[in-house]
Amino acid sequence: MLLVLSEEHKEHLGFLPQVQSSVVSEFGRIAMEFLRKGTNPKIYEGAARKLNVTSEAIQHGVEGLIYLLTESSKLMISEIDFQDSILVLGFSEELNTLLLQLYLDNRKEIRSILSELAPKLPSYHSLEWRLDVQLASRSLRQQIKPVVTVKLHLNQNGSQTTKILQTDPATLLHLIQQLEQALGEMKTNHCRRIVRNIK
Template sequence: MILFLSELQKEHLSLLHRHSAQVLVDFCKLTLDYLNNGSNHKKNNIAAEKLDISVTCVQDLIHALAYLITEGCKHNLSESNFKSSLGIAGFSPEQQQVLVKLYNSKKSELSTALYQLQNKDPSYQDFLWRFEIQLASRNSQEEIRPMVTLNFIIATPKRVGQSEEDNNSIVSNKNDCMSPICVNSSIHDAKATSQCQNIINHMLLQCDLPNLLHLTNKLEEALKESKSQHVRKVQRSL
């Protein structure tokens, strides 16, 4: 896969084509600082004064570089594909080496942060079970059947940049599937999203032994299917 930038993004990046690789290195540092901590007006003003350009041009350039790096991480581009994308964007071989080095060094970190920003689906955390059986009853004439109580512990990521009260209100409204996810522009907030910041829900399920056996068989079939050649081809294509 190759990334194709818009003409406006290419225009913003064209400023780097007229300067040395060291200027690109400096802008890579500004871009990483922007991704981690948000816009830094003081550093942007210093860069604008050094290059004798407007602060708006500096900001547009940083945004274009950030888009280039994050899109590469989002699509998990190989080094060769990312380098080809840089060539199409107009970067020289020397500048390509600088950006590829940056991409390889930050790819894992940025991919994890982007996943945390985008991930909003519940995920499995733990599982508890209890075997229950009624030993005796004077009122019931039916056959005593053992039951199994299952407790699935599910974690739903909090929406980055919102308070816990906002997140709780979103989880309680299960029918509201159209609520847009709200995130801060800073990846620093995504890095702070850890397991302790998840919303924990308990899904209780009670079933008898025949149904439990049926559920076990279906899960084993799904696990076997997930290892099939067809599913692996789909995973590779995604």
């Protein structure tokens, strides 16, 4: 699976061939430091003074490198696919090798950082439902108002929580149709190929 870079990211990474390989290695170290601890504008300013360029150019170069490393790690791109992905940037063989080594050295740590940043979503445990129908009232004798009440039991961080949802049958039927359509979409060859590449 190849990583597709936008023109903006290509432009940001276009700064890397203008500097020496030792500076690119330093940018990689800064990128990893930013992923661990967050950004520090002082580092941009210091590097900009040393290289005699604007701090924005340094910032864009480091952010482009962060994007390249995080997206590649998130998709678990193989070595060959990573090389093919950065081939479109037109970098020298030495720079491509340096970026590949940077990716291989840090992808496990980047994945662990990204997993810590991912939200901890609740998972399904069980479901109870009830259909309430008001057959008649003194003010509106002919109107029927059905309501479906759903009690959803969820597991989140080892504890159970309960959510109560109410809807009318028409909205519930529409929701069921949309979910069935999504499940049907998962059976297409395109979705199977995407899921296979994600794993």
